[in-house]
Amino acid sequence: MTDDYPFHEPFGPEYVRPRSADCPNCPCHTQGVCAEFQWLRADRPTYSDGTPYEKPCPCEQAAAEPVARTVAIELDGILRMIAAKYHRTGLLAGHMLTERVFRAESTSLDECPVPVPMGLFRPKEDTDPRLVVIDSAGEKWVMSFTAQHNLQPYRITGWYAGEADCPTDRKATGRNGGDPS
Numbered sequence: 222m223t224d225d226y227p228f229h230e231p232f233g234p235e236y237v238r239p240r241s242a243d244c245p246n247c248p249c250h251t252q253g254v255c256a257e258f259q260w261l262r263a264d265r266p267t268y269s270d271g272t273p274y275e276k277p278c279p280c281e282q283a284a285a286e287p288v289a290r291t292v293a294i295e296l297d298g299i300l301r302m303i304a305a306k307y308h309r310t311g312l313l314a315g316h317m318l319t320e321r322v323f324r325a326e327s328t329s330l331d332e333c334p335v336p337v338p339m340g341l342f343r344p345k346e347d348t349d350p351r352l353v354v355i356d357s358a359g360e361k362w363v364m365s366f367t368a369q370h371n372l373q374p375y376r377i378t379g380w381y382a383g384e385a386d387c388p389t390d391r392k393a394t395g396r397n398g399g400d401p402s
């Protein structure tokens with residue numbers, strides 16, 4: 222940097238960062254903050270006199286609601302449209318969770334007593350394309366076959382049988398197989 226200039230270049234990039242555009246949907250944030258869900262990292266908005274802006278951000282509030290979507294998933298050769306919720310913020314931010322329609326087994330091959338949801342994640346460059354599914358908004362997701370029930374890890378093995386009528390009412394009678402008919 223040289224100080225030889227007769228006057229400062231007021232809008233030079235070294236002095237003033239370009240101001241980002243305001244969000245069109247809220248009075249309190251820039252477009253970048255709302256587009257990338259960075260409210261927690263953003264400066265607390267203030268009124269022009271410097272008092273803190275107290276009202277909740279409508280963009281942040283809207284994003285807290287999971288978005289309902291459907292996703293086409295094929296397992297065991299059966300393709301089904303499954304309802305899912307896309308979480309834009311919170312613990313599950315960036316993930317989608319389906320409804321509970323999957324059968325799962327523990328490492329000791331015990332069947333999970335209840336149907337489990339499937340977690341869906343954003344594909345990476347090296348994601349196996351066979352694991353990629355597409356949702357109703359045209360977005361790509363990667364199937365994850367790990368699940369949990371009562372803190373026990375399970376692995377999704379297929380569709381839960383009889384998910385339509387009585388998903389949880391069947392008491393585990395013959396858990397080692399040997400179904401008495």
Ligand SMILES: [Zn+2]
Nearest residue numbers: 244247255280
């Ligand atoms: Zn906004």
Ligand SMILES: [Zn+2]
Nearest residue numbers: 247249250278
């Ligand atoms: Zn805002």
